[in-house]
Amino acid sequence: MIAVADTNTLWRSKPFEALGKSTRVVGLRPRDIGAAWRQRKRKSTLIPGFECQSVTLPYGWASRWPSWTAFCLWAKIQREAKKEGGLQAVVVTSPHYLELARKASPYAPTFYYCSDDYEQYERWGGKAILSQEAQLVRSVKHSFFVSQVLANRAISDYGISQERVSVSPNATDINSIEEIDKKRIEQLIQAFPGLHHPLVGVVGAINDRLDFEAIYSCLELPQVGSLVMVGGVQGSCEDVIPCQVRNHPKCIITGHQPHCMIPIWMQAIDVALIPYRFTPLNHACSPMRLYDHLAAGKPVVATNACDQVNLFKKLIDVTTTTEELKYQIALLCQQAELGKRHISLIQAAQGNTWDTRARQLAIAMFTP
Numbered sequence: 001m002i003a004v005a006d007t008n009t010l011w012r013s014k015p016f017e018a019l020g021k022s023t024r025v026v027g028l029r030p031r032d033i034g035a036a037w038r039q040r041k042r043k044s045t046l047i048p049g050f051e052c053q054s055v056t057l058p059y060g061w062a063s064r065w066p067s068w069t070a071f072c073l074w075a076k077i078q079r080e081a082k083k084e085g086g087l088q089a090v091v092v093t094s095p096h097y098l099e100l101a102r103k104a105s106p107y108a109p110t111f112y113y114c115s116d117d118y119e120q121y122e123r124w125g126g127k128a129i130l131s132q133e134a135q136l137v138r139s140v141k142h143s144f145f146v147s148q149v150l151a152n153r154a155i156s157d158y159g160i161s162q163e164r165v166s167v168s169p170n171a172t173d174i175n176s177i178e179e180i181d182k183k184r185i186e187q188l189i190q191a192f193p194g195l196h197h198p199l200v201g202v203v204g205a206i207n208d209r210l211d212f213e214a215i216y217s218c219l220e221l222p223q224v225g226s227l228v229m230v231g232g233v234q235g236s237c238e239d240v241i242p243c244q245v246r247n248h249p250k251c252i253i254t255g256h257q258p259h260c261m262i263p264i265w266m267q268a269i270d271v272a273l274i275p276y277r278f279t280p281l282n283h284a285c286s287p288m289r290l291y292d293h294l295a296a297g298k299p300v301v302a303t304n305a306c307d308q309v310n311l312f313k314k315l316i317d318v319t320t321t322t323e324e325l326k327y328q329i330a331l332l333c334q335q336a337e338l339g340k341r342h343i344s345l346i347q348a349a350q351g352n353t354w355d356t357r358a359r360q361l362a363i364a365m366f367t368p
Contacts, residue, residue, distance in 0.1 A: 001084035003077040004091045004113075005100055006030055007052060010259070011115050011146075011170055011288055012093050018358035020050030023088065026080050027052045028073055032059045053080065062096040063125070070099035077104070089365055092140075094118060095132035101140055111365060112136055112143040113168075114150055120281035134158040142364055144168040146286035149307050166364050169308060171354045172291035176263040177346055185268045188261075194252050196225035198333035201269030203262060204289040206253070207234040211277035211303060212242050214322050218273065219248045221326060223333040227273075230265045232256035266296035270339050271332045274302035274309065275325070282306050294349035297341030301328045315344055 007013040007027030016025045029052050031039065036056040055076055061069045081087035090104040091111045095118060101110045118129045125132075137143045137158050144166050145151040151167045154160045189195050200218055202210065206229055219227050227250055233240050237253065245251055257265065266272065272293040276282040282305045290309060293300045293316075300316035302309045303325065309318050317332075319325040332338075 001026055001081050001087055002089045002091065003080065003087065003104075004028065004093065005073050005077075005097050006093055009115070012113070013052075014171070014173075014354045015113070015168065015357050015361060016091070017047050017050045018354040019361055020047060021355070021358065022362060023049070024084055025050045026077075026084075028055055028076060029053065030055045030057050030061060030069065030073065032057060032061060034059070062094075066096060066099045070097070070103050073097075073100050074103045092136070095129050095136050098132050098136045098139070101136060105139065109365070110140045112140045114143065114145045115170075115286070116146070117150060117281050117284040120279070120284075130157075137164075142166065144361065144364070146170055147284050147308050149284040166360070168357050168360060169352070170286040170288045170291060171352050171357045172288075172295040172349050173263075174353045174355060176266075176292055176295040177349050177353075179341070180264050180267045184264055188264055188268055192228070192252055192254065194226065195228060196250075198223065198225045198270045198338055199268070200224050200227045200271045200273050200329060200333070201230060201265065202227070202273050202275060203230040203265055203269070203292070204287070205234055206231050207240060209276055209279065209282055211275045211305070211322075212245050214275045214277075214303065214325055215273070216242070216245050216248070217322050217326050218275075218329050219245065219250050221330050221333070223330040224250060225333075226250050226252055228252045228254065228265075228269065230254045230257055230262070262292060263296065266292055266298065267341070269296075269298055271329060272296070272298050272300040273329065274300065274306075276303050276305040278303075278305045291349060291352050294345045294352065297343070297346045297349075299332045299335075299342065300345070301325060301332065312348065315348055 001024045003026050004016045005028040008029050016027055019025050057069055058065055087108045089109045091113050092101050093113050104110050118124050119126055137154050137160055142164050146169050148167050151165050154165050155162055218224055237246055285306055286308050302318050304318050304320050317328040
């Protein structure tokens, strides 16, 4: 059994769900008392080989009570390992689990899976969290980072050898590559009467990580029929999305969509837009939406704010200015092949699935 603390987010859960196809994985989901009450009726999706176990902890468990948290989680892992017949490894996913890694290391190999630049997280402690991360990376057997930017920091700032560090970016589901029935796409489009082709789509969380000036400039292009923003708005629309964007006649904001609908949206749009603005968090990130767009096969235009998009600049349009972004969007909206899936993008997605990432994780974790 492999224990993972935690799998509270989709991007932390996905690689270990895939790993569960080859070895038993238990994902721990710590939550405070309030969250436990709010989620009491939520049903977990059954995934063969992967099981989520909720652990209720006091308020402030991650930052104020790290020793108590480590004690509770380690006790839970020991109970589960006893039922499963042994413990192969413990994976921790943030510096908050430093104490847990220390407790587990005498009994099983420990690993760190880092899915973001935690220094940039609000109320996570800034430089203090990096000090914890440095201790964690030095103490575990091997560390996985979702981007080369984060891996380079571990090597240069924490003094870790390259042999103890791997880059394991986010990925896409193999099912997202399958072609969606055109009737389902038509039904989706009809549910939003204001949508018109050519349809430009921004799919994923809608928050202040996006460059809304770039989005507005695309809305103003005469070649664009509609621009749809698909995803939950993190905060109120009024606080997050400028009025010139949200009130634009070409702009449609869908709000939160179930994850199962995202592949349909991504194949419904004509041109995908990844408009990250320039911030340290965006520079170091690994956008799940990038890999999902590859799976959809529709043309992609992105700003170069995220370093990882440059890995695919032979396949997608990576722009350095708003004028360049507008030019590429306008050009793609006028192409004769508008609406068709591009085989080169789909082939790239086939090499960047969660199953592929899981195999790479297993090799790094269990190869002597």
